[in-house]
Amino acid sequence: MHKLLVLALVGACGAAVAQTPATNPMPDGSRDMYVGLGVQSLPRYDGARHNKTLALPVLQVQWSNGIFVSGLSAGWHLSNSPSWEYGPLLALAPRRDEDGISGGLGGVGDGSGGGAGATSILPGDGGIVPGGPDKLSKSGNPLLGMDVIQRRILYGGFSNYYLTPALRLSNNLLYGAGNGHDGLRLHTALQYMLPNALPHHSFVLSAGVSVVNSAYSNAYFGVSPRENERNRIGAFRAGGGVHDVRLGVRWNWALSPSWMLTSGAQATRLLGDAKDSPLTERPNNWTVSTALAYRF
Amino acid sequence: MKIKTLIPTVLLALGLGVQGCALAQDGEWVSYRDAYKAMVVFAKYGKPKNLLQMHYQLSPQEAATSLDGVSLSLNGKTVQLNLPLDPTGRTSFPLLKAAYDENAVLALNRKASLFAFHPRLSLAVRADGAYDAAELRAACEQALQYQRYVNAAFGARKCVGVRFVYQKKAEAVLQLRDGGRETLLPSVDGAAFDGDAGAGFRVVNYRFSDWPERGQVVSPFPPLALAPLFD
Numbered sequence: 200m201h202k203l204l205v206l207a208l209v210g211a212c213g214a215a216v217a218q219t220p221a222t223n224p225m226p227d228g229s230r231d232m233y234v235g236l237g238v239q240s241l242p243r244y245d246g247a248r249h250n251k252t253l254a255l256p257v258l259q260v261q262w263s264n265g266i267f268v269s270g271l272s273a274g275w276h277l278s279n280s281p282s283w284e285y286g287p288l289l290a291l292a293p294r295r296d297e298d299g300i301s302g303g304l305g306g307v308g309d310g311s312g313g314g315a316g317a318t319s320i321l322p323g324d325g326g327i328v329p330g331g332p333d334k335l336s337k338s339g340n341p342l343l344g345m346d347v348i349q350r351r352i353l354y355g356g357f358s359n360y361y362l363t364p365a366l367r368l369s370n371n372l373l374y375g376a377g378n379g380h381d382g383l384r385l386h387t388a389l390q391y392m393l394p395n396a397l398p399h400h401s402f403v404l405s406a407g408v409s410v411v412n413s414a415y416s417n418a419y420f421g422v423s424p425r426e427n428e429r430n431r432i433g434a435f436r437a438g439g440g441v442h443d444v445r446l447g448v449r450w451n452w453a454l455s456p457s458w459m460l461t462s463g464a465q466a467t468r469l470l471g472d473a474k475d476s477p478l479t480e481r482p483n484n485w486t487v488s489t490a491l492a493y494r495f
Numbered sequence: 496m497k498i499k500t501l502i503p504t505v506l507l508a509l510g511l512g513v514q515g516c517a518l519a520q521d522g523e524w525v526s527y528r529d530a531y532k533a534m535v536v537f538a539k540y541g542k543p544k545n546l547l548q549m550h551y552q553l554s555p556q557e558a559a560t561s562l563d564g565v566s567l568s569l570n571g572k573t574v575q576l577n578l579p580l581d582p583t584g585r586t587s588f589p590l591l592k593a594a595y596d597e598n599a600v601l602a603l604n605r606k607a608s609l610f611a612f613h614p615r616l617s618l619a620v621r622a623d624g625a626y627d628a629a630e631l632r633a634a635c636e637q638a639l640q641y642q643r644y645v646n647a648a649f650g651a652r653k654c655v656g657v658r659f660v661y662q663k664k665a666e667a668v669l670q671l672r673d674g675g676r677e678t679l680l681p682s683v684d685g686a687a688f689d690g691d692a693g694a695g696f697r698v699v700n701y702r703f704s705d706w707p708e709r710g711q712v713v714s715p716f717p718p719l720a721l722a723p724l725f726d
Binding site: 229242281360399 | 535595647
């Protein structure tokens with residue numbers, strides 16, 4: 200049973216990724232850890248026209264008690280069943296300011312990435328932007344004048360079911376995004392694993408969909424009247440529903456027992472109010488990453 | 496460090512790392528940790544499994560690939576073990592914390608691409624060669640329950656028999672004793688296990704539906720393996 204011996208580095212950041220690596224039975228007191236560094240190209244923010252390139256630190260640790268850290272996510276495998284994984288999950292949502300989202304941390308996951316969320320606060324200057332609204336509206340940066348969305352810890356859980364050892368239905372639910380800390384996001388993905396397509400090469404293909412509540416959608420894609428006063432892109436209230444669909448591929452190349460080159464790509468299409476938001480420059484985004492990781 | 500400086504640095508490190516790893520790693524290997532994860536599932540399985548056994552198997556990808564001369568060993572900083580393969584490519588897999596913590600490798604003296612590496616479930620072989628028909632059914636049922644535990648796709652499948660695997664044609668003798676009657680079951684060339692490439696063994700398929708639930712199945716020569724058959 201080579202189920203999910205596949206390791207997949209998360210292209211972290213982006214809309215932050217809540218990853219749940221497969222359960223990893225090991226001797227009591229042992230751990231399996233990857234640490235590395237790479238690069239990633241990802242949208243400045245969800246819906247942005249342009250990508251930016253960032254360094255990608257990599258971290259994934261799994262302990263024999265079932266606790267894991269994977270990129271910006273941490274969780275606990277509570278099930279002993281090889282066909283069904285579940286447990287609590289925490290995720291760190293990255294900051295979003297006028298420059299876009301901030302950098303993040305890669306882990307070892309599937310590459311389809313369930314998005315996490317974040318909450319927003321007013322800028323420190325109380326919303327007074329030098330240059331005034333006209334400058335903002337002509338700047339070409341929809342995030343100018345928008346409230347800063349701070350880093351935030353989201354909490355929830357995951358439940359993964361293996362239809363076969365190579366086919367996993369992955370779900371994670373995270374709560375806590377938005378101004379009222381009540382944004383909710385469910386990400387469901389179907390992941391097909393090819394753990395030994397070639398010796399030392401493994402692949403994961405994934406297709407996923409995210410559903411959010413209105414609090415989440417409005418936090419990321421809404422424009423409040425106050426924000427509109429600053430940037431004049433048009434007030435917009437985003438409702439809940441299907442938020443995006445994603446396709447991902449992850450390729451891991453075990454160069455040696457200790458070194459791995461992990462690369463991935465993901466395409467995302469925003470849907471519904473997220474697509475229609477004045478913050479969205481284009482509904483289709485893509486993320487690519489590659490990193491070299493050492494296995495301890 | 497600015498990103499324009501950082502990116503070339505990272506790419507250079509990646510390139511050097513890839514090249515360094517390629518140079519440093521001679522020979523063929525499989526990660527012991529990855530194999531451990533697959534093999535320990537059976538050890539932790541809590542339902543009845545007394546009639547089963549689990550091995551680690553190297554299966555040739557193609558029928559033309561031979562297992563003759565193939566050797567497998569466990570190599571770590573402090574752990575060195577030879578893992579002898581039986582004619583079907585199976586070996587007993589040691590579950591060792593030291594080897595796991597050392598990130599040991601399973602070293603192979605052939606190209607790894609020639610083989611598939613996986614756990615192999617089979618039924619326990621009796622030393623006296625005499626199997627109650629009911630016991631074979633129970634063993635097959637245990638195997639099915641385990642397969643369902645690790646693979647939900649087995650949910651609708653059923654036990655239909657047991658395959659006795661022999662290396663030589665002369666050894667492939669399987670008798671069914673039911674009361675005073677004695678029947679010799681036919682043998683054919685075939686693969687030891689479903690999914691294995693090639694037909695390099697002599698096998699006797701004992702199908703439950705063809706024979707009474709009671710009786711005894713006798714194998715004068717010890718089979719290499721007993722494989723559960725599912726439909």
